[in-house]
Amino acid sequence: xxxxxxxxxxxxxxxxxxxxxxxxxxxxxxxxxxxxxxxxxxxxxxxxxxxxxxxxxxxxxxxxxxxxxxxxxxxxxxxxxxxxxxxxxxxxxxxxxxxxxxxxxxxxxxxxxxxxxxxxxxxxxxxxxxxxxxxxxxxxxxxxxxxxxxxxxxxxxxxxxxxxxxxxxxxxxxxxxxxxxxxxx
Numbered sequence: 331x332x333x334x335x336x337x338x339x340x341x342x343x344x345x346x347x348x349x350x351x352x353x354x355x356x357x358x359x360x361x362x363x364x365x366x367x368x369x370x371x372x373x374x375x376x377x378x379x380x381x382x383x384x385x386x387x388x389x390x391x392x393x394x395x396x397x398x399x400x401x402x403x404x405x406x407x408x409x410x411x412x413x414x415x416x417x418x419x420x421x422x423x424x425x426x427x428x429x430x431x432x433x434x435x436x437x438x439x440x441x442x443x444x445x446x447x448x449x450x451x452x453x454x455x456x457x458x459x460x461x462x463x464x465x466x467x468x469x470x471x472x473x474x475x476x477x478x479x480x481x482x483x484x485x486x487x488x489x490x491x492x493x494x495x496x497x498x499x500x501x502x503x504x505x506x507x508x509x510x511x512x513x514x515x
Contacts, residue, residue, distance in 0.1 A: 339367045340494035350495055352381065360495075361388075390419040390442065393469045397444060400467035401460050412460070413450035419443065442473070 342348050342364035352358035357378040358371040370388055372378030383391065394417040405412035423438045446464050448457055464470075
């Protein structure tokens with residue numbers, strides 16, 4: 331294996347997230363938002379190369395980051411002695427105890443456990459209020475609300491961004507060289 335190569339992503343317009351395959355025969359993905367680039371993948375045992383967090387890990391990381399940031403902002407505004415926050419999350423699928431389709435054997439619900447550790451000389455009342463605030467972070471609200479996701483097929487029309495992304499990926503991963511990649515400078 332040769333040393334990892336740096337991927338130089340093309341610019342992405344603000345407000346747009348682009349996800350592109352790293353290699354056409356794998357599951358590794360580039361994630362770009364215009365300011366950051368990193369990778370996602372599945373573990374080796376699931377057919378990936380473990381080049382980055384899997385999609386559910388990314389989802390948990392988003393919820394955990396939003397939870398921590400929301401709690402921090404709330405405590406900061408009130409000048410509370412919150413020293414450090416740690417959020418631990420776990421995703422699972424559980425049987426739906428009271429579901430509309432209980433007769434279906436595959437009636438499962440996604441479940442996320444969130445544990446928030448609040449370090450600092452906080453009162454019990456402050457801790458309780460911070461727990462309540464943790465459950466109101468924007469990502470938590472999005473995940474626990476009805477959501478509409480509209481998927482469309484893009485026209486087969488190459489944009490400048492598409493061409494630059496293909497060029498950068500081809501330079502980083504020539505067809506005959508399945509080299510590992512590092513998104514870190």
